[in-house]
Amino acid sequence: GESVGLHLPTLSVQEGDNSIINCAYSNSASDYFIWYKQESGKGPQFIIDIRSNMDKRQGQRVTVLLNKTVKHLSLQIAATQPGDSAVYFCAERSGGSYIPTFGRGTSLIVHP
C-alpha cells in the first residue's frame, strides 16, 4: 500500500549546525503534511505543518519544504540545540481524512 517513509534513520549533528531531515511520500493524494517531534518516552509533539498548495513554511527555527513533483518533504532546523535531540516523524493526511499516517521516523542526535 501507499506509505510515508524516511531516507535516514539516524542523523548526528553538532550543536549550532543546521539539520535537515527528509521524508518521501508515495500517496499523490496527500494534501496535508505534518512534522512531529517525539522525545524519549513521550508522545509526539506537533512542530509544523504544510498544505499541498504551499512549497515552504517557516516557524521558529524550523522550515518545512514540500516538493510535490518528487513527493518529498523536508524539515530544516536552524542552529540545532541539544534539546532538539529526538525522533522526528513526518505524517500525511489525504482525502479529507483527519487521521495522520506516520512515517518511519528519524532519530536526530545533537552533540554539544
Next chain:
Amino acid sequence: GAVVSQHPSWVICKSGTSVKIECRSLDFQATTMFWYRQFPKQSLMLMATSNEGSKATYEQGVEKDKFLINHASLTLSTLTVTSAHPEDSSFYICSAKRGQGNTIYFGEGSWLTVV
C-alpha cells in the same frame, strides 16, 4: 494549548490479567479520539478510532475483543488490554481531535509491560 492526559504513565501487569489505560482531554471536548501503539524504535501504528457514544472503528489486524475501547464521554476514552501477554508490552499513545478543526493533540503515552 490543548492538553491530552493519559493514565497511568506506566504499568506492569501479570500475564493473563487485564489493564485499563485512560485518555482524557483536559480543556476541550473530543468527539473523536485515537489509539496508537508504538514498539521501540518504530513508528506509531493506529489501532482504532474512538467516537463518543458509538463503537470504535478498529484498523485491520487489531483484535477488537482484545483491545476494548470505550468512549463514554466527550473527554474520556479508555483502552483495556484484556488477557494481556508479554507481546502486548508496548507504548500506547492516544490522541484527540478538537471539535470541528483538523488539529489532533497527542497524550504523553502509557508504557505497558506484561510479565
